[in-house]
Amino acid sequence: MSELGAFFWQRRAEILALxxxxxxxxxxxxAIAIAIGVPLGVSLARRPALARPVLGFANAVQAIPSxxxxxxxxxxxxxxxxxxxxxxxxxxxxxxLPILRNTHAGILGVDPAVTEAAxxxxxxxxxxxxxxxxxxxxxVVLAGIRVAVVVGVGLATIAAAIGAGxxxxxxxxxxxxVDHRLILAGALxxxxxxxxxxxxxxxxxxxxxxxx
Amino acid sequence: xxxxxxxxxxxxxxxxxxAAADRPVRIGSKNFTxxxxxxxxxxxxxxxxxxxxxxxxxxxxxxxCHRALVAGELDLYPEYTGTAFTAxxxxxxxxxxxxxRTQVGAAYARxxxxxxxxxxxxxxxxxxxxxxxxxxRLGIAxxxxxxxxPELKPGFGYEFVERADGLPGLAAAYGxxxxxxxxxxxxxxxxPALAQGKVDVVAGNSTDGLIAAMGLSVLEDDRRYFPPYExxxxxxxxxxxxxxxxxxxxxxxxAITAQAMRRMNAAVDRDGKSPAVVAKEFLAGLPPAAAAP
Amino acid sequence: MTAPILEYVGIRKTxxxxxxxxxxxxxxVGGGETVALVGPSGCGKTTALKLANRLLDAEGxxxxxxxxxxxxxxxxxxxxxxxxxIQEGGLFPHWTVRQNVEAVPRLLxxxxxxxxxxxxxxxxxxxxxxxxxxxxxxxxxxxxQRQRVxxxxxxxxxxxxxxxxxxxxxxxxxxxxxxxxxxxEWKARWEAAVLIVTHDLRExxxxxxxxxxxxxxxxxxxxxxxxxxxxxxDEFVREFVSEFAP
Numbered sequence: 001m002s003e004l005g006a007f008f009w010q011r012r013a014e015i016l017a018l019x020x021x022x023x024x025x026x027x028x029x030x031a032i033a034i035a036i037g038v039p040l041g042v043s044l045a046r047r048p049a050l051a052r053p054v055l056g057f058a059n060a061v062q063a064i065p066s067x068x069x070x071x072x073x074x075x076x077x078x079x080x081x082x083x084x085x086x087x088x089x090x091x092x093x094x095x096x097l098p099i100l101r102n103t104h105a106g107i108l109g110v111d112p113a114v115t116e117a118a119x120x121x122x123x124x125x126x127x128x129x130x131x132x133x134x135x136x137x138x139x140v141v142l143a144g145i146r147v148a149v150v151v152g153v154g155l156a157t158i159a160a161a162i163g164a165g166x167x168x169x170x171x172x173x174x175x176x177x178v179d180h181r182l183i184l185a186g187a188l189x190x191x192x193x194x195x196x197x198x199x200x201x202x203x204x205x206x207x208x209x210x211x212x
Numbered sequence: 213x214x215x216x217x218x219x220x221x222x223x224x225x226x227x228x229x230x231a232a233a234d235r236p237v238r239i240g241s242k243n244f245t246x247x248x249x250x251x252x253x254x255x256x257x258x259x260x261x262x263x264x265x266x267x268x269x270x271x272x273x274x275x276x277c278h279r280a281l282v283a284g285e286l287d288l289y290p291e292y293t294g295t296a297f298t299a300x301x302x303x304x305x306x307x308x309x310x311x312x313r314t315q316v317g318a319a320y321a322r323x324x325x326x327x328x329x330x331x332x333x334x335x336x337x338x339x340x341x342x343x344x345x346x347x348x349r350l351g352i353a354x355x356x357x358x359x360x361x362p363e364l365k366p367g368f369g370y371e372f373v374e375r376a377d378g379l380p381g382l383a384a385a386y387g388x389x390x391x392x393x394x395x396x397x398x399x400x401x402x403x404p405a406l407a408q409g410k411v412d413v414v415a416g417n418s419t420d421g422l423i424a425a426m427g428l429s430v431l432e433d434d435r436r437y438f439p440p441y442e443x444x445x446x447x448x449x450x451x452x453x454x455x456x457x458x459x460x461x462x463x464x465x466x467a468i469t470a471q472a473m474r475r476m477n478a479a480v481d482r483d484g485k486s487p488a489v490v491a492k493e494f495l496a497g498l499p500p501a502a503a504a505p
Numbered sequence: 506m507t508a509p510i511l512e513y514v515g516i517r518k519t520x521x522x523x524x525x526x527x528x529x530x531x532x533x534v535g536g537g538e539t540v541a542l543v544g545p546s547g548c549g550k551t552t553a554l555k556l557a558n559r560l561l562d563a564e565g566x567x568x569x570x571x572x573x574x575x576x577x578x579x580x581x582x583x584x585x586x587x588x589x590x591i592q593e594g595g596l597f598p599h600w601t602v603r604q605n606v607e608a609v610p611r612l613l614x615x616x617x618x619x620x621x622x623x624x625x626x627x628x629x630x631x632x633x634x635x636x637x638x639x640x641x642x643x644x645x646x647x648x649x650q651r652q653r654v655x656x657x658x659x660x661x662x663x664x665x666x667x668x669x670x671x672x673x674x675x676x677x678x679x680x681x682x683x684x685x686x687x688x689x690e691w692k693a694r695w696e697a698a699v700l701i702v703t704h705d706l707r708e709x710x711x712x713x714x715x716x717x718x719x720x721x722x723x724x725x726x727x728x729x730x731x732x733x734x735x736x737x738x739d740e741f742v743r744e745f746v747s748e749f750a751p
Binding site: 082083165182 | 272273275276279367369370371373374375393395396397398401404405408410
């Protein structure tokens with residue numbers, strides 16, 4: 001056990017650097033997924049006919065094995081290639097479903113009496129969205145973001161296969177050299193990251209409090 | 213009653229003999245093209261000799277294959293003497309090919325009861341590879357030239373970064389210090405990454421099929437850092453005892469030149485042929501004595 | 506005689522492929538008066554109400570609000586000049602009581618001092634002391650208290666017309682009775698016209714100056730309780746008001 005600790009300590013600079021890369025990958029993907037997913041989720045809530053195919057498509061994409069998706073994207077021009085950018089694109093694709101679905105459900109879940117009152121009082125569509133619907137849907141949206149981020153931490157470890165960096169690098173090296181210490185050096189911080197995000201976002205969720 | 217028991221015993225004994233002779237030989241390989249081709253060649257040679265074979269190719273890196281062989285999960289796989297010497301036996305690299313071969317053979321037999329079949333006839337050493345244009349433009353022909361260009365972005369496979377005879381030893385021997393941290397990725401992606409300009413220098417293999425195809429330059433190992441890497445099959449002692457296995461593998465001794473290996477690699481990597489087909493074509497082209505013991 | 510503040514003339518409204526919900530519906534509401542629209546459930550009362558603030562638009566006939574055709578009004582601006590109270594309340598659960606009441610003044614851009622003075626006055630009027638209630642959330646209020654906030658919110662910008670859809674329908678009988686009584690007190694201090702929709706004839710007679718009975722998409726009769734009892738327009742109306750006969 002202490003031998004493991006000494007191993008980690010010896011490699012601490014690298015572990016820290018890769019953890020930083022990992023956080024960047026996940027954060028960038030989450031930010032993009034939120035920027036796309038929340039507005040899209042809102043507009044799907046307005047257009048039920050569109051909601052089913054779009055959500056169905058996002059659902060189907062989740063079924064693609066992540067390594068396969070990383071691989072598919074490599075030859076794609078502009079967004080593909082080898083490296084972090086491709087990994088972020090793939091992570092965005094996987095993060096979209098929970099964020100989309102939760103935004104959609106969150107907006108639809110707002111009490112119809114409340115939205116009717118908002119309209120009756122004379123709010124424009126945009127005011128209604130900004131002042132009423134989004135604040136009320138926020139806890140549900142945040143729950144979706146939380147899922148996306150925690151899953152993203154795990155997926156990002158696979159991205160190392162295509163040269164994206166992050167903690168997966170240590171895991172792959174450990175697998176290649178059959179060295180469990182390296183595997184742990186990558187897996188433990190990754191697990192800790194996932195827990196930290198889960199806990200942190202959970203705390204924010206709880207602060208928001210029950211709304212309805 | 214007694215006659216029945218005798219008959220049953222005889223059948224059992226016969227069955228056991230047949231089972232021993234017919235238990236398939238499990239052939240493994242590492243996870244890059246040349247290894248898979250060599251695995252297919254071994255499989256094909258054994259099958260021609262009437263030995264049933266189970267393919268477990270494209271397993272993982274050197275360490276995975278070695279562990280599997282030692283544990284009895286595999287019966288043979290293609291290895292390189294230099295890799296065995298420095299990475300597995302953890303010796304300091306030396307340049308004498310014959311000495312490496314002898315020491316490796318002795319150590320493997322003593323520690324694990326493993327046998328080295330005779331060398332296949334070619335070496336596959338680590339090669340630092342760059343885009344041809346860049347190498348010419350920057351005047352880089354030797355590895356020691358790299359020390360003058362720390363701005364180049366390196367790319368390596370995972371095993372190379374961790375192996376003592378890989379990056380750490382290389383950097384120490386040549387005084388290399390890259391400004392950027394090496395990009396690490398699946399082996400198959402190194403050349404595309406080089407072509408796309410994502411990296412500027414990669415550690416490939418000297419017999420890689422894409423080197424010529426992509427107009428890449430191989431840098432000379434001028435300080436003779438890398439040990440000799442002669443290719444040969446490593447076999448479990450118990451399986452080597454099977455005369456048909458032994459004859460089939462000895463027939464391949466010296467049968468593959470570096471050029472031939474390169475051509476086979478290119479057929480798979482550049483032209484998209486399957487390793488099994490390439491191996492079959494190779495075996496078909498061998499002189500009859502080698503093909504059918 | 507001043508022009509009616511709200512006027513429906515021969516309105517026709519359908520939803521999809523069914524029979525028309527409103528067919529030849531006509532009614533007028535004068536400034537300052539309270540008109541109740543009654544009828545059995547599903548007869549189109551709420552639909553008629555929503556034509557007044559353009560939450561719905563009619564296919565045939567004319568709706569005139571504040572003397573101009575409905576279509577000429579900008580829907581958003583119109584709604585900010587009309588108070589709207591619904592049965593479920595529809596208070597914004599993430600806002601405090603004060604924020605709810607100040608909703609329309611906020612939309613209209615009133616400054617904070619003016620908004621605050623107004624919400625203090627209205628909360629006091631509906632019997633919710635500002636010091637005690639202004640900072641609370643709707644979830645912590647009783648049904649009756651929530652409806653009071655709803656009324657205060659509807660009146661906040663001082664609209665000349667208020668629409669109420671079964672405003673006391675969700676309350677228990679006691680709370681309901683209390684609210685009805687207080688409505689009359691509040692009404693005395695407004696100058697607004699009120700169109701109130703209810704299925705409860707007794708409530709209608711209690712709260713309104715005139716009652717309109719709606720059935721099969723049309724107004725059967727409009728008048729005071731005495732007029733109904735003395736001269737019911739048809740069999741249906743007579744049946745409808747029969748329990749009030751002496």
